[in-house]
Amino acid sequence: AVVSTQSTGRESVEDFKKKMSTLNQEDPKLKMMQKVADAVAPVLNREDVDLGELLDLSAMAMETWLDARYGAEVTDHSIFAALTQHWESEFHNDLKQPNVLPADVLTRVTDYVPEIVNYVQQIIDNGFAYASNGSVYFDSAAWRQE
Secondary structure (H helix, E strand, O other), X not given: OEEOOOHHHHHHHHHHHHHHHOOOOOOHHHHHHHHHHHHHHHHXXXXXXXXXXXXXXXXXXXXXXXXXXXXXXXXXXXXXXXHXXXXXXXXXXXXXXXXXXXXXXXXXXXXXXXXXXXXXXXXXXXXXXXXXXXXXXXXXXXXXXX
């Protein structure tokens, strides 16, 4: 599909660039995000934009924009379950290729999110990790000093 208006694409990229500007220059995500912004810019400057190409190139920017605008409105959490089930199935299919036997017990991280959040908070409280731009980083220097 070809769209003649690029306003939504441009708006999402502008929001994406604003998010980029809030990152510390040392943040490892910044370089990756800059590559996305650089790849999308020439496509948005065309008179007619190929929607498929734009979506492929701007997936990260669109995800950031959609999440910021509408993420709080998601009330049907089955979409998250469907996504994880899809990739879990893909993982198991990949294991069949080299003839790896299936696991006897399967533990899903999504079943333990509250416990993981509490554990990470304890690590932060103990001074061995810190939050930055929505992520938590392990402070290896603090850990070595201990």
